[in-house]
Amino acid sequence: MYAIVDANNFYASCERLFNPTLAKTPIVVLSNNDGCVIARSNEAKALGLKMGDPYFQIKHLVNKHAIKVFSSNYAFYGDMSNRIMTVLESNWPETEVYSIDEAFLCLNSLPQSQHTFFCEQLQKKVRQYTGIPVSIGIGPSKTLAKLANHVAKKQLKAPVFNITSERQWLQQIEVGDVWGIGRKWGQKLNRLGVYTAYDLSMVEARTFKRKFNVIMERTILELRGISCIAIEKSEPKKEIVSSKSFGQLQTEFNPIAEALSSYAARAVEKMRKQGSLASTISVFIRTNPFRKDLPYYSKSTGFQLINPTDDVRAITKYAKMCLRQIYRQGYHYKKVGIMLGELINNTQCQFNLFDSQSDEDKEQSDKLMQVLTDINHKFGRHAIHLAAEGVNRYQPWKMRSTFKSPHYTTNWHDIPVVYAN
DNA sequence: TCTGGGGTCCTAGGACCC
DNA sequence: TCTGGGGTCCTAGGACCC
Numbered sequence: 001m002y003a004i005v006d007a008n009n010f011y012a013s014c015e016r017l018f019n020p021t022l023a024k025t026p027i028v029v030l031s032n033n034d035g036c037v038i039a040r041s042n043e044a045k046a047l048g049l050k051m052g053d054p055y056f057q058i059k060h061l062v063n064k065h066a067i068k069v070f071s072s073n074y075a076f077y078g079d080m081s082n083r084i085m086t087v088l089e090s091n092w093p094e095t096e097v098y099s100i101d102e103a104f105l106c107l108n109s110l111p112q113s114q115h116t117f118f119c120e121q122l123q124k125k126v127r128q129y130t131g132i133p134v135s136i137g138i139g140p141s142k143t144l145a146k147l148a149n150h151v152a153k154k155q156l157k158a159p160v161f162n163i164t165s166e167r168q169w170l171q172q173i174e175v176g177d178v179w180g181i182g183r184k185w186g187q188k189l190n191r192l193g194v195y196t197a198y199d200l201s202m203v204e205a206r207t208f209k210r211k212f213n214v215i216m217e218r219t220i221l222e223l224r225g226i227s228c229i230a231i232e233k234s235e236p237k238k239e240i241v242s243s244k245s246f247g248q249l250q251t252e253f254n255p256i257a258e259a260l261s262s263y264a265a266r267a268v269e270k271m272r273k274q275g276s277l278a279s280t281i282s283v284f285i286r287t288n289p290f291r292k293d294l295p296y297y298s299k300s301t302g303f304q305l306i307n308p309t310d311d312v313r314a315i316t317k318y319a320k321m322c323l324r325q326i327y328r329q330g331y332h333y334k335k336v337g338i339m340l341g342e343l344i345n346n347t348q349c350q351f352n353l354f355d356s357q358s359d360e361d362k363e364q365s366d367k368l369m370q371v372l373t374d375i376n377h378k379f380g381r382h383a384i385h386l387a388a389e390g391v392n393r394y395q396p397w398k399m400r401s402t403f404k405s406p407h408y409t410t411n412w413h414d415i416p417v418v419y420a421n
Numbered sequence: 422t423c424t425g426g427g428g429t430c431c432t433a434g435g436a437c438c439c
Numbered sequence: 440t441c442t443g444g445g446g447t448c449c450t451a452g453g454a455c456c457c
Contacts, residue, residue, distance in 0.1 A: 030425090031424090031425035031426075032425050032426065033423090033424090033425070034423085035423080035424055035425055036424060036425060038425070052424085052425090053424090054423070054424040055423070055424080056422075056423040056424075057423085057424085059423090072425085098456090098457085099456080099457045100457070101457080102457075179455095179456085180455070180456080181455085182454065182455050182456080183454095183455095184453085184454065184455090185454075185455080212454095213430090213431055213432070213454085214430095214431075215430075215431070215454085215455075237427095237428080238428090238429085239427095239428080239429095240427085240428095241426080241427055241428075242426090242427090243425095243426070243427085244425080244426075245424090245425070245426090248422095288424085289424090290423090290424055335425095337426090399425095400423095
């Protein structure tokens with residue numbers, strides 16, 4: 001038996017948390033660069049705003065209905081996420097953090113009769129300790145728990161729903177809303193006469209494995225209540241990507257190299273946090289695919305490192321080498337990014353037989369990197385960085401973030417002040 | 422003017438091995 | 440006429456998730 005805890009309109013709920021006057025106001029949160037809608041409060045959903053709508057296309061609705069708009073504030077959402085996960089983990093041992101706003105619990109060690117009550121208590125506790133409303137779905141497989149959560153939110157408007165003895169709900173759920181069925185598969189299933197979650201649970205699993213793949217077979221079995229996907233403990237990432245669209249299109253090499261250097265630093269930071277070294281590095285660059293009036297260009301390149309490393313100087317140097325290979329003058333670039341791959345544990349590094357780097361070099365690099373990490377941890381990200389990231393205050397490639405809320409919970413200067421009379 | 426970022430898994434096909 | 444059987448590794452592309 002599984003439960004899935006899923007925050008309601010997570011980013012929108014976070015923005016509301018320190019701004020209670022917005023309790024009834026429609027809210028949307030935009031993606032990086034203030035590009036698309038990625039979160040909506042219930043009021044905004046009711047006004048017909050869709051996930052992924054480009055902001056510039058919905059601006060008229062924003063004005064018409066006085067919708068409150070926020071740029072995404074991941075430092076804030078990430079911190080709220082940690083708080084929620086801490087509440088869950090300290091109240092239940094078998095939890096799996098599944099995404100920034102979701103966690104699975106394995107309930108097998110609790111008697112069936114207590115599942116619903118336990119989750120109701122947990123739901124209240126999260127609300128009380130963090131201020132964020134969550135919904136919990138319960139079922140005999142992860143897929144059914146997700147489905148129960150969907151029913152709780154969309155149909156019942158209830159905080160907790162246990163689908164175990166209420167399987168008739170499967171007939172109410174469109175097959176495209178099933179966890180693991182995306183747009184393409186949803187359409188293909190419709191063409192095969194499968195329209196609801198119930199329909200899918202009744203098809204012959206082996207036939208559909210042939211028509212799709214083994215993931216489809218598992219989803220079918222899971223819908224029947226046969227659990228095929230267990231709780232997974234968090235593994236280190238196998239690859240780490242850092243990329244962003246520019247605030248304005250870029251044509252020159254230098255600002256793009258600056259942006260790339262800053263993403264490289266970000267990628268290294270993430271990689272060092274999980275204790276890995278990169279064995280491969282690749283860089284990609286592309287123009288804006290939506291601009292039909294400008295020539296399109298997209299290219300990537302990369303290479304294998306002889307010595308896996310987590311030294312930001314080395315990785316930045318190699319990244320810029322890659323960029324030099326693929327940069328062409330005359331294009332309007334929209335995005336650049338770096339990918340660190342074949343990550344290995346930094347304690348299991350296999351040294352190269354023909355390694356020219358001495359042990360002292362390595363030791364010094366390790367120490368230097370640790371000092372950088374420590375300084376930035378103490379004085380804030382970016383307190384110290386490579387000059388390659390740029391030293392001018394004006395960075396034309398920086399993303400737009402026009403409507404960003406304060407870092408309420410992660411920055412001393414942004415902590416809200418409350419006056420009591 | 423304006424359209425996100427970061428991941429994982431699976432399959433097919435080609436190259437290669439004995 | 441007829442052309443083995445069994446395997447690994449790599450890559451590209453497509454699908455999915457949040």
